[in-house]
Amino acid sequence: MNLRSSWVAETGQTREDTRLNQIGATTMVNPVQVRSGILPGSYDGKYRLSGFWMTNASAMAAIVSEGRAVIQGDVSQGVYPVALPASEQVTFAAGDAQYGRIDLVVLRVYDNLYDGSNRNEAKVEIIQGVPDPAPKAPAAPPRSLPLYEVTVPAGVSAGNGGIPWETSLKDLRTPVVSVGGILPVEGPVLPGAHPGQYQDTADGQFQRWDGGKWVAYPAAVGGIIPASVSTQASYTGQYRATAGGQLQRWSGSAWAPAFPGPYFNDSLDAGYTTSTTYVTTLVEREKNPLTVSFVAPETRQAILTFGSRMELALATGTTGIASSAFMGVRVTQGSTVHREVEDELAAIASKSADPTDAFSASTTQRLHSLTPGLTYTVTACYRTSNTNVRAWFDNTFIQVTPQY
Template sequence: MNLRSSWVAEIGQTREDTRLTQTGVTTLANPVQVRSGILPGSYDGQYRLAGFWTFGSAPMTATVSEGRAVIQGEISQGAYPVTLPTSETLTFAPGNAYNRIDLIVLKIYDDLYDDNQRYEAKLEIIQGTAEPNPQVPLVPERCLPLYEVLVPAGVSAGNGGIPWNTSLKDLRTPVVSLGGILPVEGPVQPGAYPGQYQDAGGALQRWDGGAWVAYPSALGGIVPNSASSLTASYTGQYRDSPTGVLQRWNGTAWVPAVPGPYFADTADQGETGSGTYTATLEKRATNPLRVSFVAPPSKAVAVGFGSRVRSRDDHYAYMALELSLGSTVISAPLDEYAAMAASATTVSVSSTRRISNLTPGATYTLTAFFRIVPNTLGYKASFDNSFIKVDPLP
């Protein structure tokens, strides 16, 4: 039987048994293997990944900081935990006739697989080939790359050495304990199981079995603005839109979660001598004045409307609203709900009313109608600065 265990057999537990059965500081790659990578953390908590941080400390010398890592071997070899308890320096060979790319790596030597009489972990340089178009050298098995280092042609300790500010390319990637939230640094890799989490630099994500999706998207919270381009997961999901407006997915599109307010107005003055309600005012270019709105889930809205009005002290002028759904009139303009005034001087009048029993999601239209008390003297009512405002009620 090929089943392995640790700390069960009285004798015969091998190093390979121990590595294969470790379940500690590992980020899964599949049911048996883990990712190779660096354990995250820093001394002051300001940085995600401080382990094995590297900087130029002399013209041809780099200092690699302390850190801990896990290096995965082949599927039957297990994972090798390594620790560098104090920083270490590495010295690079002088430049050649052409540029070259070297690698700083953590390498495991295991004679069980290498046949090289060595059993150790080493921090070392893999030197690349100098050529007009230098390539990154191949990474051997049981080896974790930390940095690429571009070694310019002809550099040496005597002429200034490697320009460290531009020559170092960070290749480090983090790993965390089983079930931990992985801080993403470098390439984004697929998850190992649905429900795995990662912190993608400001956005918590969950692996759904095929892709990393924003954490609120998976659990029903509000999708943050930083992930607002993601496709909705279900009808009723909310997001903070790119314009800062809370939106709800209705099954086909993102729509405002709280529609409205809806508003229409005109500063164009008009008049009418009609004794019955009319939507058309003489001398006004904007006819009719109307606003459409989407009925909220509460089925109710608050409607405000008004105008500056002038008529006669003994002749009332009225502004009222007609409610329609498509071509069907739901309620005609009525004096009972009108804003009205009888004044030879201009006065501002307005009214507010609640409209209920609407069909949620349906689009209604409110149209302004005007009239004056019927008369045989040719009196007209004047209306200016007219408006309609609709506020959905909770």
């Protein structure tokens, strides 16, 4: 057996044993115990965890590759460092005739002082499961580190194809690092041992243990989560960048634009009115009315801009009439009118006689006294100053830009 350990054998520990096992991997779980696990790393630097990798060798045998690990015993027993300097082969028993089973491959330390086994050594072992219609993996024995679960179907053997390795292996390996090291997470995410501990998750998120949960590192320092990491939020008010460049804020239930707006709507379809009171529908315009809805910001203010290309056309047989076209807006919140349309706040185009020249007019105003978080609607309104004059409106637009 190639698996080497330190401070287990009553006699015979070699200097080589001791050197191989000076690994310093002690990811704490409490003041006196550490997490059992495997030292991370790979030969080419491409993988987090290559130690004790297992692959098939034959129909019923597998190869466990070299690696180093620590196995924590009970509180009084301490931690056992182990090293496998060369790969090891393990062989599985043939499948049960009727039911499948799940075997557990472990690194196991035998310590006669605690288990009465009359053995003081470390081994790579298979803990054989119980055949069952719904098989479960056996429990890991004391002072052992699970590596893989292996499903052994009913009836398999070396003579009939053996274990289907592509679908039978479940990787249970977890890494450990020295105190203060950043843990590369593989397998289950376990609680931290102290505030200020760091880990790097499988999806590339850097996290800090805050004493009760793992918090994404940008959240811990109040920064903006980069677009390249997880979309998981840690608290209401957290910000993140998106791949499209938009800054978003976590509302407590969803990501939304951090600075919504500007809100915009327009119509390039011309229409007219002969009404001398404000209307929201224009004759010959296909879609009416023209509206924009927006959410009021915390500042309670927004900049409102609206306008149109306007033209005044006299009725047939009518001459010499001075007239004006008015475009205004009505601002509502639900069924409540926040600001009524009025001439003083309208965009206006006027002519003094018969010419039918077109005019482009717009105006910019400030909306104030808004209630933060509520949705308001701005509706375009139109009128003419004379029933004998058609006031035409084209290229009409409304824009609302919340103030932050």
